Amino acid sequence: MICTGKVWTASGWQEAQLLFGEAIQEIRPIRSGGEQYILPGFIDVHVHGGGGHDTMDGEAGVRGLARFHARHGTTSLLPTTITHPLPQVIGALRAVRQVQLDPRPQEAAVLGAHLEGPFLNPERLGAQPPQATLPTPAAVDQLLATRAVRVVTLAPELAGAAAAATQFAAAGVRVSLGHTQGRAEDAQAVMQAVFEQGGEAGGTHLYNAMTGLSGREPGVVGALLAEPRAYAELILDFQHVHPQSAAAVFRAKPDHTLLVTDAMRAAGLPDGTYDLGGQPVEVVGPQARLAAGSSNPGTLAGSVLTMDAALRGAVACGLSLHQAAGLASAVPARYLGLRDRGRLVPGLRADLVVLDADLQVRQVYLGGRPLF
Incomplete structure (x- = not known):
């Protein structure tokens, strides 16, 4: 052609x-x-759902979200889990692995899963259900046994976090810091454990659900910005991140910033009430927030973003189209160690x-x- x-x-x-x-x-x-x-096809390393589908729905949900996001230019993605009891998370990972091994026409390539939860700080769950747990060696072994996990979100201050990061990194999994109340020192310790294994570290939806940067306390945001080897996800729906905050990251990490959607099942659907991890989410325009009856009403609950819209958002923040395209393709490919795309x-x-x-x-x- x-x-x-x-x-x-x-x-x-x-x-x-x-x-x-x-x-x-x-x-x-x-x-x-x-x-x-x-442009190279977009690579989304953090996407829960879209078009009415969700990773936690099983194989049909994974295939449905892969078809939906392909129509918006995403050619490869990591279906992303949400915090649930370990057996349910493992079931979702097995479904992701099944789709990965059996690709079908019109579906974005499923490269594995982003495991977002359950190894999160219970005080910084955001829209995640209140079912967080500690990253014990046995739990990490069970998750790795699915052979689906490509990225894991981990709160670095949790007991056993550095050991879990070592375990994940040794298996080739990218370790992304997020949903954390940790200090900069906690973040740096976990990132160092990853780097000692020759692995890659990053930050899950930078700025959101993590300790912020100030003059006397750099927090996890400051640790990620200061570490030149660390990657950083950005959700550019202008609900999660202010354009000037995004511009600061582009300048600090021009080659280590990833555009992601963090999209939920409501992406591409009309305003209304939807489900995320068993909790009701009210979608109005570009905002998706936990509804009344949830664990934390009013909290941002993922997004209704698509990667083509994220690209346009990056351009609106001052990047050239050429730079923005790299953050949607070449940078995530490098983060995941992909040599055949991006x-x-x-x-x-x-x-x-x-x-x-x-x-x-x-x-x-x-x-x-x-x-x-």
Whole structure:
């Protein structure tokens, strides 16, 4: 197949024809590619649901959210769990693994799971159900046995957190700090444990559900910003993060910031009341908040964001489209250690997003196959 436009490359835009099958074959420079942009497919490392589907629904839910987000340019993703008793979490992870091993047309590639919970601080759960627990070696072993976990959110101040981080990192799992009341020292200790294993560390939805930065107490936010090796997720729906706060992260971590959605099942659906982890969520416009009858009414409960909207949000914060596209593709690919996607280079997977001049999705290619 051939796609013509402004092609994203690591060094900038190139007017070109992109020739591809399942993999990219050639980038052929031309004088003018027209008004459309050709980007690497988006990689979302934190997404609970969308289009009425949720990771905790099992295999059908995972496939449904993968189909929904593919239509918005996400070609690879990590379905994300929510805090529940360990048997239910393990069941969800097994469903993710089943989809990962049995990919189907029109679904974004499922690369494994983001385990968000149950190893969270009970005082900083946000919209997570009140079922947090400590990261014991036995519990970590059970979760790793599913072979589904690619990223884990961990509160660094919990008893056993550093040992659990070592255990996860040794298995190749990325350790992301979040839902924490910890100090900067707690965060640095856990990140150091990860780095000593040769692993990658980051922060789950930076600024949200973690201790903030001040002059005398850097908190987990400060520790993540100060550590050059750490990655940071940002939810750019302008409900979770102010544009200036986002701009500060872009400047501090231009090559280590990940755009994520943290989307719940209501993404793509009308306003109304929906479920997240057994708790009611009221969705009004761009806001999703725990409703009356939940454990923490009024708390932001994920988002209704999609990755194409997150990309437009990054541009609205002052990034160039080229920079924003890298934070949605190349950076998450590097974070996950993916060498076959995230860039437009001959030999890599033909996971592509085609945007028009208004940055709206015109076409998506999943391994060279057109979605629309």
